[in-house]
Amino acid sequence: MIFLGKPIMLTPMRPAISNERCENCGECIDICPYDVFGDLEGLVSVVNPQDCVECTACIDSCPQQAISMDN
Numbered sequence: 001m002i003f004l005g006k007p008i009m010l011t012p013m014r015p016a017i018s019n020e021r022c023e024n025c026g027e028c029i030d031i032c033p034y035d036v037f038g039d040l041e042g043l044v045s046v047v048n049p050q051d052c053v054e055c056t057a058c059i060d061s062c063p064q065q066a067i068s069m070d071n
Helices: 027-031 057-059
Strands: 016-017 037-041 043-046 067-070
Touching: 016 043, 027 057, 043 057, 057 067
Parallel strands: none
Antiparallel strands: 016 067, 037 043
């Protein structure tokens, strides 16, 4: 399956944020069209992992390379 010109894996993958790398800049919150990310108590978090379509826009936009896809 293709989304925004990128292939999407059929095995459910979910974004994960590395707490060691993340500087809470909020780029992933701003770029994600599906509201997968949000601010919880001042920390950027994956709040709606089930809504992720694996477009990888969050990975591409993260200046700290703190986001990966896990299953």
